Amino acid sequence: MKSRRLLLALAVSASxxxxxxxxxxxxxxxTATPExxxxxTADEFIVRVNDELRAMYPExxxxxxxxxxxxxxxxxLLASKANERYLSQLNDWIEQARKFEGQPMSQETARAIHLLxxxxxxxxxxxxxKLSELAQIATRMEGMYGAGSYCTGxxxxxxxxxxxxxSEVLAKSRDYDKQLDAWRGWHTISVPMRADYTRFVExxxxxxxxxxxxxxxxxxxxxxDMSPAEIAAETDRLWGQxxxxxxxxxxxxRNKLVAQYGARGQVEGGLLPAHLMGNxxxxxxxxxxxxxxxxxxxxSLDITGALEKQYQQNYSRELAKAGPGPTTDAIFQAERxxxxxxxxxxxxxxxxxxxSLDMPKLPGSYWNKTQFIKPLDRDVVxxxxxxxxxxxxxxxxxxxxxPNEEEFTTxxxxxxxxxxxxxYNKLPPLFQGGAHDGFHEAIGDTIVLAMTPEYLKSVGxxxxxxxxxxxxxxxxxxxxxxKVSFLPFGLMIDRWRWGVFDGSIKPADYNKAWxxxxxxxxxxxxxxxxxxxxxxxxxxxxxxxNTPYTRYFLSHVLQFQFYKSLCDASGxxxxxxxxxxxxxxAAGQKFWAMLEKGGSQPWQATLKExxxxxxxxxxxxxxxxxxxxQWLKEQNEGQTCGWxxxxxxEATAK
Numbered sequence: 001m002k003s004r005r006l007l008l009a010l011a012v013s014a015s016x017x018x019x020x021x022x023x024x025x026x027x028x029x030x031t032a033t034p035e036x037x038x039x040x041t042a043d044e045f046i047v048r049v050n051d052e053l054r055a056m057y058p059e060x061x062x063x064x065x066x067x068x069x070x071x072x073x074x075x076x077l078l079a080s081k082a083n084e085r086y087l088s089q090l091n092d093w094i095e096q097a098r099k100f101e102g103q104p105m106s107q108e109t110a111r112a113i114h115l116l117x118x119x120x121x122x123x124x125x126x127x128x129x130k131l132s133e134l135a136q137i138a139t140r141m142e143g144m145y146g147a148g149s150y151c152t153g154x155x156x157x158x159x160x161x162x163x164x165x166x167s168e169v170l171a172k173s174r175d176y177d178k179q180l181d182a183w184r185g186w187h188t189i190s191v192p193m194r195a196d197y198t199r200f201v202e203x204x205x206x207x208x209x210x211x212x213x214x215x216x217x218x219x220x221x222x223x224x225d226m227s228p229a230e231i232a233a234e235t236d237r238l239w240g241q242x243x244x245x246x247x248x249x250x251x252x253x254r255n256k257l258v259a260q261y262g263a264r265g266q267v268e269g270g271l272l273p274a275h276l277m278g279n280x281x282x283x284x285x286x287x288x289x290x291x292x293x294x295x296x297x298x299x300s301l302d303i304t305g306a307l308e309k310q311y312q313q314n315y316s317r318e319l320a321k322a323g324p325g326p327t328t329d330a331i332f333q334a335e336r337x338x339x340x341x342x343x344x345x346x347x348x349x350x351x352x353x354x355x356s357l358d359m360p361k362l363p364g365s366y367w368n369k370t371q372f373i374k375p376l377d378r379d380v381v382x383x384x385x386x387x388x389x390x391x392x393x394x395x396x397x398x399x400x401x402x403p404n405e406e407e408f409t410t411x412x413x414x415x416x417x418x419x420x421x422x423x424y425n426k427l428p429p430l431f432q433g434g435a436h437d438g439f440h441e442a443i444g445d446t447i448v449l450a451m452t453p454e455y456l457k458s459v460g461x462x463x464x465x466x467x468x469x470x471x472x473x474x475x476x477x478x479x480x481x482x483k484v485s486f487l488p489f490g491l492m493i494d495r496w497r498w499g500v501f502d503g504s505i506k507p508a509d510y511n512k513a514w515x516x517x518x519x520x521x522x523x524x525x526x527x528x529x530x531x532x533x534x535x536x537x538x539x540x541x542x543x544x545x546n547t548p549y550t551r552y553f554l555s556h557v558l559q560f561q562f563y564k565s566l567c568d569a570s571g572x573x574x575x576x577x578x579x580x581x582x583x584x585x586a587a588g589q590k591f592w593a594m595l596e597k598g599g600s601q602p603w604q605a606t607l608k609e610x611x612x613x614x615x616x617x618x619x620x621x622x623x624x625x626x627x628x629x630q631w632l633k634e635q636n637e638g639q640t641c642g643w644x645x646x647x648x649x650e651a652t653a654k
Contacts, residue, residue: 036096042105046112046430049093053429058390060086065387067139068398069371071146071379076139083135087124091131094211108600112430115599118223119430121548123207123216134203137196141544144193146381150185161185163280164374164382164400171278171287176261180527183275187530190538197538198507200546201500208501217501220494220548224436225602232498234616235491235550238557241618242487245625248632249484250523251641256291264527269644271525274518281540282524283489285481286406292477294631299453299462299471301478306461307403310345314338336376343372343401349459350411353447354419357581357588362418363393374400383541384410386417391429395421409448409482416444424598435594435603438554438616443595445559446566449479449624455580469627476577476628483556484625488521490553495521496537497549511536516646523643558607560620565611566591576624 036045060082067079097113105113122138124131151160161182169182204216213219221228250272257265257276267273278287285292315338322330344367351362369389374382382400384407389396397414401407420443424432434440453475456462496517499505505513511530514537518524530536537543567579570587581587594610604614622629 042100042103042113043109045096045100046109046428049116050112050428050430054391057429058394061387061389065389065396065398067143068146068381068385069375069378071143071381076143080135080139083122083138084132087120087122087131087135088128090119091124091126091210111600112428115430115433117211118219121216121220122546123204123211123213123219125203125206126210130203130206134200134207137200137203138546141193141196141200141538142381144189145538145541145544146383147379148186148189150182150188152185162382164402167280170275170280174260174290176264176276180275183280186280187534187536187539190535190544191533193538193544194510194535197510197535197544201507204546205501215501215503217494217498220550221498225604231550235553238553238616238618239487239491242484242557242621245480245622245629246484246487247523247641248629248636249480250643251636251639252632253285253288253292255636255639256288260291267525267527269519269525269646270640271519271523271643274524274526277524281489282518282522283486284406285485286478288481289478292481294473294477295470298468298474301453301456301462301474303405303408303456303461304403307342307346307405307408311338311342311403314341314345336373339373339401342403343399346401346403346408347372347397347411347415350408350415350447352459353412353450353582354415356583357591358585359419359588359592360422362415363395365394366396366418369394370396371398372401381541383545384414386414386421388418388421388425388432391425391432393422393425406482409451412447412451413441413444416440416442416447419443420595420598423592423595426596427598427600431598431600433599435597435599435601435606436554437548437551438558439603439606441551441555442558442562445555446562446591449559449563450566450580450582452578452580454578455582458582472577472627473631476625476631479577480625480628483621487553487556488523490549490556492517492521493540493542493549497543508532519643519645525646554616557616557618557621560624561607561611561613561617562591562594564620564623575627576620577627 036048040048063078063082067075094117097116100113122134124134149160149162150166151158153159163186166182166186170179173179173182201216208214208216208219211219213222218228221231224231224234226234254266254270254272257272259265261276265273265276272282274282277285279285315334318334318337318341319326319331322334326334347370355361371380374380380400381398384399385397387396387398388394395418397411397418399407399410399414401411417440420434420440421432453462453467453471496505496514499513500510509532511532511534515526515530541547542549563579564576566581566584566587567576569590570579570581570584572579572581590610594606597606597609607616608614
């Protein structure tokens with residue numbers, strides 16, 4: 001989940017998450033802010049705030065960790081109270097900072113005070129009762145999501161499925177009705193959130209106005225070392241660069257779905273049916289590989305198959321320990337042990353890439369304290385996230401790992417957050433964050449881009465293969481189904497929230513506006529109308545978790561810029577898509593130097609040191625996918641590409 005400096009755990013997070021998702025960050029303190037010393041200078045004030053933040057940090061993250069890994073009334077109460085105390089103290093700090101406005105101070109202190117105002121994505125009202133209400137709502141919504149399940153039947157015949165089980169149906173079943181049932185089933189979990197979310201918006205907007213912003217969305221857009229209007233325009237510009245590539249992928253995918261499902265493979269207007277995309281939110285189409293694979297058997301890229309084989313080997317070894325004729329319990333224990341072993345082996349493989357760049361090994365505490373697989377005895381938030389528990393090396397990830405390609409690459413992504421933490425832990429707490437939040441999400445994904453067929457072969461995950469044109473197109477399609485399919489989704493989530501926060505999207509139109517924006521940007525639609533009795537935005541973690549999402553869109557541009565820069569640093573010559581810098585110390589040194597800067601300077605300076613440019617640019621995305629884009633144009637020749645939005649969509653989205 002998650003990736004700004006010291007954001008509330010409820011407001012972040014994996015990403016993502018990565019984002020998936022991803023970084024989870026703390027919320028809450030155990031003590032009230034002491035009276036500021038008389039005669040304190042601005043520089044002394046920031047030193048004090050940094051010291052207090054560092055001292056409180058372990059207690060804060062522990063409360064959030066418990067609320068995510070032991071979901072019950074007690075842990076939610078602890079997290080809620082921690083949020084409440086933190087928000088109150090943050091308001092005090094910000095109020096204290098006002099007295100230094102216009103006074104002389106170092107450039108470093110001025111930046112720290114600016115970041116202090118932006119430390120939370122959940123600005124709280126000054127009124128103590130409203131602040132408490134906000135903390136309770138935020139914790140409750142995240143708890144609803146984490147414990148969400150879809151149940152059918154009653155009594156002894158009641159059958160419930162969680163997000164993992166429902167996702168499995170979308171990923172593997174090609175039964176239209178079963179996929180639709182699973183998709184609709186997950187979207188029932190968010191219906192009870194609607195009233196809470198409506199009130200949540202009122203409260204965070206009040207908090208943002210107390211800080212001098214028009215609304216919470218404007219506050220979010222203020223965290224990019226440029227004006228809120230400039231960052232909105234910047235995302236539009238970047239989307240304009242990559243939209244033609246997405247439209248070609250959309251066209252190809254729609255034709256394949258129609259071939260698979262007949263007329264039901266598209267929705268009126270040429271939109272893609274939401275429940276057929278292999279993913280609950282249509283943000284990653286990799287699970288449609290069996291339908292979308294360009295060339296059958298052209299290069300063995302079956303990473304999931306290799307991981308499942310690894311699991312079976314672990315299971316056989318564990319089962320052998322039980323001896324002949326194992327009991328049911330022994331079989332079950334062997335399965336659990338094999339699941340944990342496989343999850344750790346997948347994580348070790350990801351760690352190996354980072355250490356090959358001369359980055360440090362993960363500390364021993366990581367392996368002891370991380371949640372690798374889903375526990376049996378309690379509800380947990382399975383949404384992948386990375387955690388810095390104490391600013392001193394207690395780093396963890398939280399996942400419910402299964403042996404498949406999507407979760408394998410998610411581990412590489414989450415470790416990107418972890419290595420960012422380790423690199424900038426030496427900085428003052430207020431500078432412990434990404435250069436901007438999109439940087440945090442891009443680190444691990446830059447590594448994922450370097451997971452070329454050559455790399456996968458070198459670590460034994462795929463067999464040797466001829467580097468044919470067909471194998472290249474297959475490899476590019478694999479990557480595009482994860483990266484290109486995500487781009488408009490990464491944009492529309494916050495387009496919806498910006499409208500919600502500024503009031504242009506009214507509570508009575510929450511669901512209507514959601515699907516209009518999904519049609520506008522993604523070209524996807526539900527199989528049948530979704531009225532306001534639903535709250536489909538809440539079925540995506542980052543909405544009830546209040547995690548800003550523009551970071552993920554920006555990261556999908558930045559990661560290609562970073563990748564190109566590291567390939568250049570490694571001395572690679574050749575097509576960009578074929579580059580892996582695995583094992584290259586020069587590339588690793590350049591990468592680590594960027595990570596160490598954290599948020600200590602404007603992101604433009606950090607980007608220039610890394611890439612030579614101060615501007616985010618999607619040209620590396622187009623360079624990387626140029627063979628696939630040309631191939632898609634050839635496949636789509638003669639087809640009517642694009643889609644028609646529902647009549648009301650354009651008016652809402654403007």
